[in-house]
């Protein structure tokens with residue numbers, strides 16, 4: 166594998182996205198997982214749905230795992 170891997174994501178994981186929300190917030194919490202990923206902005210509380218492929222490309226860092234056993238992943 167050359168740095169490409171499916172992003173493991175769970176409900177209540179907190180992520181940092183590459184681009185800020187219009188409110189200025191970078192941090193989001195995952196609220197729904199399916200064909201689309203539901204996230205809520207931790208700065209302004211707005212909920213957004215993104216296609217999974219777009220979400221995976223947008224994630225820069227997983228800040229906090231809802232499941233403690235899983236290590237944090239830093240993606241560049």
Ligand SMILES: [Zn+2]
Nearest residue numbers: 186188206209
């Ligand atoms: Zn926001």
